[in-house]
Amino acid sequence: MSYPLDLVFLNGNWQIKKLVPGVNANRIIWVPGASMVVELPGGVLENIDLAEGATLAWEEHQCA
Numbered sequence: 001m002s003y004p005l006d007l008v009f010l011n012g013n014w015q016i017k018k019l020v021p022g023v024n025a026n027r028i029i030w031v032p033g034a035s036m037v038v039e040l041p042g043g044v045l046e047n048i049d050l051a052e053g054a055t056l057a058w059e060e061h062q063c064a
Contacts, residue, residue: 021042
């Protein structure tokens with residue numbers, strides 16, 4: 001990976017534990033209580049409305 005990532009750490013209930021923008025290559029980030037992470041291209045967190053403590057929902061849609 002040669003570009004920064006924005007990371008969203010979630011617990012098992014899909015609640016946001018921590019938002020970490022602009023993580024550079026070869027970095028390790030650990031967040032106590034997190035069981036999964038969503039990786040986004042660097043800079044995305046600046047443009048979306050997410051906050052620590054919010055809960056994400058997963059929706060599946062079938063393509064026609």
